[in-house]
Amino acid sequence: MQDHVEDNGANMISLPSYLFLSFIMFIAGLVVMVARKNIIAILLGVELILNSAALNFAAYTRFINQNLEGNIMSLFIIVIAAAEAAVGLAIVIRFFQLKESVHIDDATQLQA
Amino acid sequence: MSPTLYDYVNQFEAHQKAVAMLNEFFGTDVTGYVTFLVFLVGALIVVGVMATIGGLGTYAERKISADIQMRQGPNRVGPFGILQFLADGVKMILKEDIYPAQADRLLFNLAPMLAIVGVLATLAVVPFSSGLTLANLNVGVFFLVGISSLVGVAVFLGGYSANSKWSMLGGMRGASQIISYEVPITITTLTIVLLSGGLSFGAFVETQGGLPHQWYIFHNPFTFIGFFVFFIGMLAETNRAPFDLPEAESELVSGYHTEYTGMRFGLFALAEYIEIFVLCGVAVAAFLGGYKVPFDLGSGVIFVEKLGLPAIIGKNIGQVLQLGSFVTKTLALYYVVIWVRWTYPRIRVDQVMTICWKYLTPLALFNLVGVTVWMYLTHNQSIWELFSHLFAAAGSGGGH
Amino acid sequence: MFQDILFICSAILVIAGTLGVVFSKNLMRACTLLLGTLFGVAGLYAVLGADFLAASQLVIYAGGVIILMLFAVMLTGGSADKANKFGIEKIMGMGSVKTYVIAGLTVLVFSLTIMKLLASFLKGYQKLDELPAFTSTVDKIGTMLVTDHVLAFEISSILLLGALVGAAVIARPRRG
Known part of the structure; x- marks a missing residue:
């Protein structure tokens, strides 16, 4: 592709923009994790945090060294997020079967 | 990056001249705006045509079912009732828009939109012809698999938000069915990725030929099985019979769109018919040679050489032939999909999951391994190439 | 130019979705809004030139994780703000004033720390003159x-x- 993909001019969007977005997602995820009492809501917060980390890796790959190691790291983060969601939600459903609740304060015992 | 519609348009002299003239006229570089305009017009054309095809799909469904059941089918509006879908559309727009009392308004509104967005976004990578591909993304297949799963979310949300038992059960069945059958479909597509050496639809089609023995369906025995795995998965993915459990009329009134009225229901129906077309198109591009025309007529070189036409006209005739080839094969598959619906009885819910996880997924994995072994042993030759080599060897052996 | 527009759209999607996840009272809506955030992140990956990453984000999150979450929300009693309609009476707490205050303070501390770390790092960051083409x-x-x-x-x-x-x-x- 020739001229319409080039990246000149004001160069308005660079690394800090991505870091800012990632920061917002991280903070929001943290707020959700701390403030919410529903276990599934907490898992939503975890997803936000994992995404912000993956976004950071991809952004650094693009703007700092271009060797794609960051993309691979992001890929593994996505994989781990998927595994975490599957097992986490299975635990939530099992917990709900046992306690009839998904309130985090009801999870007081290690045994059923 | 990837070849797009703009690259195709850009290769014509007339276009370049027009851009130069516009540049002169406005005094600045307008290439960016022209690119945007080309994409906008292309996207509008594709979406408009596909919406019409989706509408005609409902007509075709009723007409073919009537044919199978020895009835007349719709025959009042227009010649052979072909304008029936317009009448239906007008009826849907004029209908009263009802929200169930306990519905979650936001999600209830969002669900049909998600369905139609997810389907229309897949059109960006469908290879209608070598020129008319909006964007031949280098991760095209992957993109399509990902974005079309929005339909699963939409089905689930539509079922959940209506707050009705039938909708709920239909949405649950639909979502679980869609995410389950994504597994065999994706693995089967992966075999074609291995064979073609690329994730884009351009790579899929360009490594096949125009004649049936050059298609991937007849490349080796594994891809032959793979096509049927893909086709069955496709039926389930689009909630078609015999997998239309999510909208089984006899058990759930109408499934996840029981509570939808008017144009919102219309959007769901339209999304379903366009999705069938898109998935048939994917099957054609992956297994049945895509837009390839036999004897290399699609490139248009032969018209220029033999008939002495100018290059631009020859090229465009080739494009039209390619488009015709793609659309013909896709509509033939579309016919088969409708035919299957009016022929087979619906299967049970547990049978749906059994077919997916106990038969199709292992079969797809077996195909994947089989294709890898085949490629290793035969150096990526098709079965016909192997035969021709064998005969050539036998012939030369007989000569001694 | 085009990339700037795509970036801005994705950024708006990300921020709106994230704020929605934080402030939505209804867990089902929070899940759906999280889908918006994840699509925005996929758009950001596309702007960053990580095409494979963008596609995997779409495949894994939209197709897998979000539907899984929606199922879990439904199986454990649905949205939080109204009485449940599938026979489950218990209403799940979505946080109270106390938890939000604690969360806000935590966020303040964390954000100041992270900003501090980020500042010292960004000082050493040299802006590249020209990024390589995609x-x-x-x-x-x-x-x-x-x-x-x-x-x-x-x-x-x-x-x-x-x-x-x-x-x-x-x-x-x-x-x-």
């Missing part, structure tokens, strides 16, 4: 996955298998 990352990532990172690749496959079996075993209803 190229397809698929083949490079594929090669790297089976050469340099093959151990991580294999371990992640074992992890996924373990997660699959574990989720099936844990969520299976046991009677008696």
